Amino acid sequence: MLISIVLAISITLMYSTPLIFAGLGGVISENAGVVNIGIEGMMTIGAFAGATVGYYSGNPWLGFLAGGLAGGLLALIHAVACITFRADQTISGVAINFIGPGLALFLSRKFFAGSTMTKPVENQIPTLFGSFAAKSSNLLLKAANVEMIVPIAFAIVLIMWFVLYKTNWGLRIRSVGENPAAADTLGINVYKVKYLSVFTSGVLSGFGGAAMTLAVVNYFTQSTISGQGFIALAAVIFGKWKPHGTLAACLLFGFAQALVVLLGGSTSKIQIPSSILSMLPYVLTLVILVLFVGRSTAPKADGVPYVKGH
Amino acid sequence: MRYKIAVLIDKTVTKIILAIVLGFIVGAMALAFAGYNPWASYSMIFSSIFSSPQNIIQVLILTMPNILTGVSVAFAFKTGLFNIGGEGQYLVGAMAAVIVGGELNLPPVINVIVIMLAAIVAAGLYGALAGYLKARFGIHEVITTIMLNWIALYLNNYLISLPEIGVKNTAYSIAIKQNAWTNILNNWKNTAGGQAFLAHHQTISTILFGTDINYGIFIAIAVAILIWFILYKTTFGYQVRAVGLSKNAAEFAGISVKRNIIMTMFVAGGLAGLAGALQMMGSLPHALVTLATEPGYGFNGITVALMANSSPLGSIFTAFLLSGLQFGGSTMQMNLGAPSEVVNIMIGVIVFFVAVASMFTMISEKIKNRRVKNAD
Numbered sequence: 091m092l093i094s095i096v097l098a099i100s101i102t103l104m105y106s107t108p109l110i111f112a113g114l115g116g117v118i119s120e121n122a123g124v125v126n127i128g129i130e131g132m133m134t135i136g137a138f139a140g141a142t143v144g145y146y147s148g149n150p151w152l153g154f155l156a157g158g159l160a161g162g163l164l165a166l167i168h169a170v171a172c173i174t175f176r177a178d179q180t181i182s183g184v185a186i187n188f189i190g191p192g193l194a195l196f197l198s199r200k201f202f203a204g205s206t207m208t209k210p211v212e213n214q215i216p217t218l219f220g221s222f223a224a225k226s227s228n229l230l231l232k233a234a235n236v237e238m239i240v241p242i243a244f245a246i247v248l249i250m251w252f253v254l255y256k257t258n259w260g261l262r263i264r265s266v267g268e269n270p271a272a273a274d275t276l277g278i279n280v281y282k283v284k285y286l287s288v289f290t291s292g293v294l295s296g297f298g299g300a301a302m303t304l305a306v307v308n309y310f311t312q313s314t315i316s317g318q319g320f321i322a323l324a325a326v327i328f329g330k331w332k333p334h335g336t337l338a339a340c341l342l343f344g345f346a347q348a349l350v351v352l353l354g355g356s357t358s359k360i361q362i363p364s365s366i367l368s369m370l371p372y373v374l375t376l377v378i379l380v381l382f383v384g385r386s387t388a389p390k391a392d393g394v395p396y397v398k399g400h
Numbered sequence: 401m402r403y404k405i406a407v408l409i410d411k412t413v414t415k416i417i418l419a420i421v422l423g424f425i426v427g428a429m430a431l432a433f434a435g436y437n438p439w440a441s442y443s444m445i446f447s448s449i450f451s452s453p454q455n456i457i458q459v460l461i462l463t464m465p466n467i468l469t470g471v472s473v474a475f476a477f478k479t480g481l482f483n484i485g486g487e488g489q490y491l492v493g494a495m496a497a498v499i500v501g502g503e504l505n506l507p508p509v510i511n512v513i514v515i516m517l518a519a520i521v522a523a524g525l526y527g528a529l530a531g532y533l534k535a536r537f538g539i540h541e542v543i544t545t546i547m548l549n550w551i552a553l554y555l556n557n558y559l560i561s562l563p564e565i566g567v568k569n570t571a572y573s574i575a576i577k578q579n580a581w582t583n584i585l586n587n588w589k590n591t592a593g594g595q596a597f598l599a600h601h602q603t604i605s606t607i608l609f610g611t612d613i614n615y616g617i618f619i620a621i622a623v624a625i626l627i628w629f630i631l632y633k634t635t636f637g638y639q640v641r642a643v644g645l646s647k648n649a650a651e652f653a654g655i656s657v658k659r660n661i662i663m664t665m666f667v668a669g670g671l672a673g674l675a676g677a678l679q680m681m682g683s684l685p686h687a688l689v690t691l692a693t694e695p696g697y698g699f700n701g702i703t704v705a706l707m708a709n710s711s712p713l714g715s716i717f718t719a720f721l722l723s724g725l726q727f728g729g730s731t732m733q734m735n736l737g738a739p740s741e742v743v744n745i746m747i748g749v750i751v752f753f754v755a756v757a758s759m760f761t762m763i764s765e766k767i768k769n770r771r772v773k774n775a776d
Contacts, residue, residue, distance in 0.1 A: 127542060167752070175756040180482055180542065184702055185752035192744030199739040200434055206741075313693050320546040327543070365558035372547040372554075379539045 093229050098348050103240045104306055106344025108133070110243040111298030112322035113329065113336040114250055115161075115291040120331055121254065122287030123267035125393040127183025128168050130319025131190025132292045133299035136161040138194035140300025141310035142201055144211040154215065154239070154300045161296020162289050164190055169288040173281055176395035187319075195312060207311040208303075215239055215305045237305040239297075246294070250333040263287055267389035270396040280396050295319065317372070324375045328382050331389060342378070346371040406767040412709050415760045419753035420707065420721075427746035436738040444736055445728030453603060455727070457611045461683060462723040464616040465490065468675035469701025470708065470715035471624045476668040477710040478631060479660060480644040485530055485545025486672040486698025488552035489523040491691075493673025495552075495559060496522035497680040498688050501576035502565070511580040512681060519677030520670040526552070527669015528662050535658035541665070549694060557690050565688075573688035582614040582681045614682030621716055623674065627667075628712040640664055672698060700726075703747050706754045722747070 112129050119126040139160035144153025168186050171177040195206045202208050217235045254260035265273040266283045274280050298318070303310045321343050328342075329335030350367045408414055428438035449459055469486040476483035483489075500518040504511060530544045560566040560573050567574060578586070588594040589608045598605035607613055631637035642650040643660045651657050675697060680686055704722055708714030729743035753759075 171752060171756045175759045175762070177755040177757075177759075181706060181755035182752060184484075184706075185748050185755055188699075188703075188744055188748030188751060190748075192741045192748055196430060196434070196739050196741040196745060199741070204737070204739075316693070317546060317550050320543060324543050324547070327540075363558055363561055365554040365561060368557075369551050369554040372550040376533070376544060376547050376551075379543065380533065380537055 094352075096230055096234060098345075098352060100234060100236050101348035101351055102341060102344040103236050104344075105347035106340045107237070107240050107243045108298040108301040108306065108318055109322050109325060109340040109343055110247065110337055111301055112295045112319055113325040113340045114246060114333060115294035115298065116323050116326035117329070117331060117333050117336050118250065118254075118263070118287050118294070119291035120326060120392050121267045121389055122263050122284050123270060123389060123391045123394065123396070124169070124172050124284055124288050124291075125179040125183065126165075126168065126288070126291050126295075127180055127323070128164070128186025128190070128319075129183075129291070129295045129298075129322055130315060130317070131183075131187040132161040132164050132295035133302070133319045133322075134190040134194050134315040135164050136296025136299030137303045137314050138198060138208070138299070138310045139296065141208040141211055141303035141308075142197070144213070144300075144304050145209050146201075148213050150211065150213050150215045150304045153211065153304055154297065157300025157304075158293040158296040161299065162293040164193075165288050165292020165295070166285075168292070169285050172395065173284045173288070176397065179393050179395075191312070191315075194310070198310065208309050210308045211304060212308075214308055215301075237301075239301050239305055243301075244337075247333050247337045254333065264389070266396075267391055270391050274396075274398065280398070284396070295322075298322070321371065321375055324379055327388075328378050339378070343371055343375065346374045402767055402770070406764045409760050409767070410764040412757075415757045416707060416709060416754060418760060419750050419757070422753050423746040423750035426749040427742050430742050430745055431738055434739060434742075436736060441732050441736055441738045441742075444732045445725065448728050448731035448735070449724050453607055454611050455731075457607060457613050459720075459724050459727045460617045461612055461614070462727055463719050464620045464682070465675035465679055465697040466700045466704050466719040466723050467617075467620040467624055467716055468678070469672045469697045470704025470719050471627050471701075471712045472668040472671035472675075473701045473705035474708060474710040474712055474715050475627055475631070475640070475671065476664055477705060478644045479640050479664040480647070481531070481534070481541050481661065481664060481668070483527070483530075483545060483665065483668045483672075484542050484698070484702065485527060485548050485669070486701045487694040487696070488545065488549035488698070489527050489669040489672035490676040490679075490695065490697050491549075491552040491556050492526040492669075493519035493523040493676030494680050494688060495556060495676075496673065497677035498573050498576060499559075499565065501580045501680065502574040502687075505577050505579055508579050511577070512582060515576070515580050515681060516674060516677050519673045523673020523676065524666040524670035527672070528666040530669075531662040531665025534665075535661040549698065553691050553694060556688055560688055560690050567687075571690040572685055575686040576680055580681050581686060582616055582619075582678065584608070584613045584615060612683040614678075616678040616682040619678060620675070623671065624712050624716050627671070630667075631712065636663070672701065703751055706751050709754075 112133055115129055116126055136157035140153040140157030143156035144150050164186060168182055171182040172179045198206050198208055215237045217237055219235045262278050262283050266280050270280045299315055302314055325336050325339035325343060328339040350370055353362055354364055354367050431438040431441050449455055469490060472486055473483050496519045497515050501515045504514060506514060530541050530548060533539045533544045534541045565573050585608055639655045639660055642655055643657050647657050700722055704715050704719045707718035725743050729740040732738050733740040
């Protein structure tokens, strides 16, 4: 019993981690007043870059950083559209969701001899206790042997909470998202804060994608990122646009995914059709949104383009 | 002269044409980067469409669902709603069509109408669910419709796993009964008279037997015109547009915003669902197939509607453009080896530049201002 609980926790953590990175990306962008529907596309390019650099360099950490960078670069396109050109942020996000996967598959064909699937990355992101735990006969230790990016994700949650609520920088970001005109009169460079936030959002989303291809599975293909970006967005809303709230929401969605894995196993006593099980995370997202969304409010100027002097 | 250019740049049609041109330019750059001749690749895309009657018909068949999902997105846009749920609504329509059409065996035309209505109602309700969640709880329709897309996909796979609907040990469901197939001259082509005629007319024979040529495209175009009529010539359409322009003003004028949101999503869902039903009735295997990824028509609809600036009639043309590009993209890959994903990048770039259409307004204003400065 204890073993299956620990196993459930470790699978939950594994599936939550990509969501936590992407969710934090959503938190920072939306707190600065830019809606980021393009997280899905940024995750996809991050997943591809992570797998590709991880494969060719043999260094998963290099791949992880490359994933973040790729997501950040794609986010800059979104930033230019939303901040400089005051575009419709939802439509621009949709464009990002076309460009991200399109570019990822296009480049995959270039780097992997015409295939839309990357080769498996041999060196995955190492686990907390490494081969020591893998060799050990202690099942508890084995189950608790999660990938190192799990504590990193938790650390970033803590850092973001600290930055947003305990530093001047955080105050600037939040004021830009709540009332950009007032922030402007106080001498805050609204455009600069927004650009940095959206770029960071892309980096975090890219990390989320790379976490998927370097820790959860070990290759990139068309369906690697299938809705995680949107689930992360739902987590942001459910988490009331706060890093710690979003973390809790991501853990819940990760748990739903873990249930799919655990209940879908052939050894489980309850037999539920796999298609119905696969629906679970999506149904849960909807149910949770219905139960909680009325009680959370977005930053006031979220999604509203800022025009200096208006 | 310069002023005229400035005014021209600010026109909606010009902005969209500029966005499409920019999409092609970026696509050419991507192709050149990948080591392919952009000019040769683009001419392959266009020549392949018109290289044979079968290919033209293939593009028409591809265009049908894209028109309907495009009009679906365009219609929702008029109320200020963003229907990303076309994928799921399309699938729900297809599922309803197969469940009804696999059982019923009514006289030919009536059978088709009954299946179409079943699909419209089922998918309409599926769309209205997202509308209700928006109206009642204020949940953004982008998130709910995306979740509903995945739920529909797994529902589709679940149905195929059922013994009543799936065909055992295959990835297919039962097929729609022949009476409801919308293929052109479907019965005649197998009669003795038809066979005798077709023996002497090779081209017509290859079209009838070699493609899924069906009436769907005509129905889709007719529906697009009908939706234009509803939007601009009826009270309901007026209310839909009023809510889209200003929620407060509409509410003040006595229009129920919430009711309109739900109704709009019903219509939008019904349109995408109709695409699913027409696809099931018109194309092989006339049955549901187990899916690993979304079929893509719902997302195509977003591009179609954005390129058409949410005009139902414009959607007919942009659906042709998009379907032609997608068809040509796959032949380009087959013949030249150039990656077909270039088309997706082009689509993304076009949507991006439609989103930043205000960029063209800014350029237009810059040109106008320079004129004022010069006049000073």
